[in-house]
Amino acid sequence: MRKIKKQKIYLLALLLPFITFVIGFEIGPLVAMIKNSFYADDGIQVTINQYITIFKSKFYLQAIQNSLVISLFSAVTSVIIAVIAAYSLTKFSQKIQNRLLMITNMTSNFEGIPLSFSYIILLGNNGLFTLLFSKIGWDVFADFNLYSWTGLILVYIYFQIPLAVMLIYPSYQGIKKQWKEASSLLGGSTSSFWLHIGIPVLLPSIVGTFSILFANAMGAYATAYALVGSNYNLLSLQIASLVASDVALKPQLGSAMGVLLAATMIGAMWFNERMMRRIRRDLR
Amino acid sequence: MKASLTFHKLMVGLLVIYLLIPLVGTLLFSIAGKWDHTILPESYTMKWYIELFQDERFYDAFRRTLFLIVMSVGLSVVIMLPTIFIITVYFSKWEGFLQAAAMLPYGIPPIVGAVGLIKVYSDGPIQIAGTPWILIGAYFITILPFMYQGIRNSLRTVNAVQLVDAAELLGATKFQAFRTVVFPNIISGILVSTLLSVALLFSEFAFANLLVGGRFETIQIYLADKLNSSGHLTSAIVITYYSMILLLTGTVLKLSFRKEKNPVVSNKNRILSLFKKQYRHKNTALEGEK
Numbered sequence A: 001m002r003k004i005k006k007q008k009i010y011l012l013a014l015l016l017p018f019i020t021f022v023i024g025f026e027i028g029p030l031v032a033m034i035k036n037s038f039y040a041d042d043g044i045q046v047t048i049n050q051y052i053t054i055f056k057s058k059f060y061l062q063a064i065q066n067s068l069v070i071s072l073f074s075a076v077t078s079v080i081i082a083v084i085a086a087y088s089l090t091k092f093s094q095k096i097q098n099r100l101l102m103i104t105n106m107t108s109n110f111e112g113i114p115l116s117f118s119y120i121i122l123l124g125n126n127g128l129f130t131l132l133f134s135k136i137g138w139d140v141f142a143d144f145n146l147y148s149w150t151g152l153i154l155v156y157i158y159f160q161i162p163l164a165v166m167l168i169y170p171s172y173q174g175i176k177k178q179w180k181e182a183s184s185l186l187g188g189s190t191s192s193f194w195l196h197i198g199i200p201v202l203l204p205s206i207v208g209t210f211s212i213l214f215a216n217a218m219g220a221y222a223t224a225y226a227l228v229g230s231n232y233n234l235l236s237l238q239i240a241s242l243v244a245s246d247v248a249l250k251p252q253l254g255s256a257m258g259v260l261l262a263a264t265m266i267g268a269m270w271f272n273e274r275m276m277r278r279i280r281r282d283l284r
Numbered sequence B: 001m002k003a004s005l006t007f008h009k010l011m012v013g014l015l016v017i018y019l020l021i022p023l024v025g026t027l028l029f030s031i032a033g034k035w036d037h038t039i040l041p042e043s044y045t046m047k048w049y050i051e052l053f054q055d056e057r058f059y060d061a062f063r064r065t066l067f068l069i070v071m072s073v074g075l076s077v078v079i080m081l082p083t084i085f086i087i088t089v090y091f092s093k094w095e096g097f098l099q100a101a102a103m104l105p106y107g108i109p110p111i112v113g114a115v116g117l118i119k120v121y122s123d124g125p126i127q128i129a130g131t132p133w134i135l136i137g138a139y140f141i142t143i144l145p146f147m148y149q150g151i152r153n154s155l156r157t158v159n160a161v162q163l164v165d166a167a168e169l170l171g172a173t174k175f176q177a178f179r180t181v182v183f184p185n186i187i188s189g190i191l192v193s194t195l196l197s198v199a200l201l202f203s204e205f206a207f208a209n210l211l212v213g214g215r216f217e218t219i220q221i222y223l224a225d226k227l228n229s230s231g232h233l234t235s236a237i238v239i240t241y242y243s244m245i246l247l248l249t250g251t252v253l254k255l256s257f258r259k260e261k262n263p264v265v266s267n268k269n270r271i272l273s274l275f276k277k278q279y280r281h282k283n284t285a286l287e288g289e290k
Helices: A002-036 A049-056 A058-089 A094-107 A112-123 A128-136 A149-172 A177-185 A190-219 A222-228 A235-243 A251-283 B002-030 B047-053 B056-089 B092-107 B110-122 B132-142 B144-157 B160-169 B174-202 B206-216 B219-226 B231-260 B268-289
Strands: none
Touching: A002 A251, A002 B056, A002 B092, A002 B110, A002 B132, A049 A058, A049 A251, A058 A094, A058 A149, A058 A190, A058 A235, A058 A251, A058 B002, A094 A149, A094 B002, A094 B231, A112 A128, A112 A149, A112 A222, A112 B002, A112 B219, A112 B231, A149 A190, A149 A222, A149 B002, A177 A190, A190 A235, A190 A251, A190 B110, A222 A235, A222 B206, A222 B219, A235 A251, A235 B110, A235 B206, A251 B092, A251 B110, B002 B231, B047 B231, B056 B092, B056 B132, B056 B144, B056 B160, B056 B174, B056 B219, B092 B144, B110 B132, B110 B206, B132 B144, B132 B174, B132 B206, B144 B174, B160 B174, B174 B231, B206 B219, B219 B231
16 A cells, blocks of 8 residues: 555656646746736736726737737638638549648648748749739739738738648548438539538538637737838737837736737637537537 | 539649749749849859858757757657656546646747746746747747647557556566557657657747847747848748758658558647547537438
8 A cells, every 4th residue: 555655656756847847838927927917017016007008009909900800811811712722622533632732731831930031032022023023014013012911911821721721621521422412312402502511511610720720820920020020010029029129128018918819819719619519509 | 514623623723823832932042043034043053052051150050949959859758758658547537637738838829928938037036038948948838739649649549558557467567568568659659749849849930039039049030030131042041941841741741641541630730630520520420310
């Protein structure tokens, strides 16, 4: 009996490094951030002023709004493209499908700083396409500015699409050929099959993918940093400049904005769960 | 029927072109000599690569990144293997906690994580903000979800609990059972998640920039710094860097293809297989209802 107890203590001791890391670098910093967001700029007085500051400031509200809009827009666009593209993918032979998925998989690793750089080469002020188009005389890109909202959207959609395709593609495997046959035997057309069977079956996966993409864009930092620096007002860029820049550090305000960003992400995940459960209850 | 296949070909073709254009453009730019008013470069040269491979700073940055990766992935393997093993075998009622702790980083972007890390480590007893040590800690947490999933799945596949029981019946101690029976059997399963973690950390920029920045220049920081200098040289860096990533993920795909016959899911988004599993359940439920 005593031997077993001794062994348990020994085993628990082996868990210590893990617990130390989780507390030191995961839970601890999170708690510190939440706590810090309730302090005044001097770090002594307890207050909720930081949150009031954010919600009263046009500038910070703008940052939140810009982040939300860019995330929603890029997530919706990518999901729509991915739903169509993934369906088209399923029409090819298995070998080609695998090869195409390999390409999406490989390009999904092309993100952050290198991706922004690529876009600067292609579409920046002296970009290949920019120069080429202006020489040919196409003026579609005359008003285009990569270092702006449109540019950001373009790059965000680029890194969202491969992810969306890979997330949605497997759920097409769930749509059985027999369902289509059954539906057409009962007199349903192709469009009524998709309207009443196909899309409802895909819906949880679409909603789930959407919230993952949304969260992905909300938290994106490297891409935006490389492309617009501090010229564009985004939540993640603001947090970075508040906690780790060379000018005006306001860690308490940065913490409050960090809490808001984390809350949005958790909100997106919660929404995903809710939708999933709701759809599943309907099915029952 | 034929017309619709043309549509699908067009769709997929457009997608592939859209995805590959930035890569091809960067590749061409990195080997282009003169290229300002033609569709393809007028002349090709390797001088940008030669210039890059003579740059001491590039090697230094590469070495630093390698150091961080080896340290954090190594630590992760050394710590997570016994932890997950002990918890699944002896303290299975805590598995929920372990999973929550391991999956939490997946929902927290580095930008949020960095805020708290700076707060904790810039003053107080342990002041490691601005040193590579804080990055090792942060990276340990970053790769936690991937390492956890990889190790746990491998332990399940080989039926670790039964294996240990059997080994003990035959007179082995727990440690012997782990070292000689379980460990050799799961080592290839762990390889995949290890390589995934390496690829992930290779492209990590947010933590590196916010926590340490120029004081410990990693490959990503070096790249960000070079963005404003010669475009050709930067293209050469991007291509070199991306080839390494491709090599890593290619190996991962190959390894998992051999094992699962479903290579595409096995990239860094493997974690999301959690979601896919849910759908699969749902689909089978649907079938059952017919």
